[in-house]
Amino acid sequence: MTILAIDLNDRALSVCSAGRVLTGAPAAISLDTRLSTRHWWELSQSSPSGRALELVTADLSARLREHPPSESAQVWLAAPAILDATALGLILGAASTLTSIQGFVDAAVASAAALGLDRPALAVELGLHHVAVTQLDFVGQIRRRRVASSNRGGLLDVYRQWLTLLGEIFVKRTRFDPLHDATTEQRLRSEER
DSSP states (O other), X not given: OOEEEEEEOSSEEEEEETTXXXXXXXSOEEETTEEESOHHHHTTSSSOOHHHHHHHHHHHHHXXXXXXXXXXXXXXXXXXXXXXXXXXXXXXXXXXXXXXXXXXXXXHHHHHHHHTOOSOEEEEEEOSSOEEEEEEEESSXXXXXXXXXXXXXXXXXXXXXXXXXXXXXXXXXXOOOGGGOHHXXXXXXXXXX
């Protein structure tokens, strides 16, 4: 029996089987010429739009077309920390129209189990639009204890901060402030006349 696992992270949707990543690509989908990177993240919000669910279904469908599960395959979905039971129900409904789903597994617990952890740990989940930390306990087996998440600090926020920092460094290294150097300021004023 083949097991196909789909990791539902809004940073990159991945399909895995037999210990191999079959595909892993940014969770971005285009419908009606509009590109979305927020459809998975939006499911974690209190009132996700019908459009978000349509985009989630299209995203899952595209991944399953690339790597269709065999008739005997079991398909499991690895759920990120930010999705609650309501969001998982919506995803299950959408995914069930595409293939038979066995169920969900917590992505942090699956990662810890794959690493063979036998002690408490913290799992950090960095999505495009969020960051989450899952506290894992070990009492005979790894279990999720608590989750803390923020809609700020995602990968896109990190990139924006890096670009801002690089811009500031570039300006400071390539430009000077004449008010900090009296000689330079004096020379610039003499050249203006």
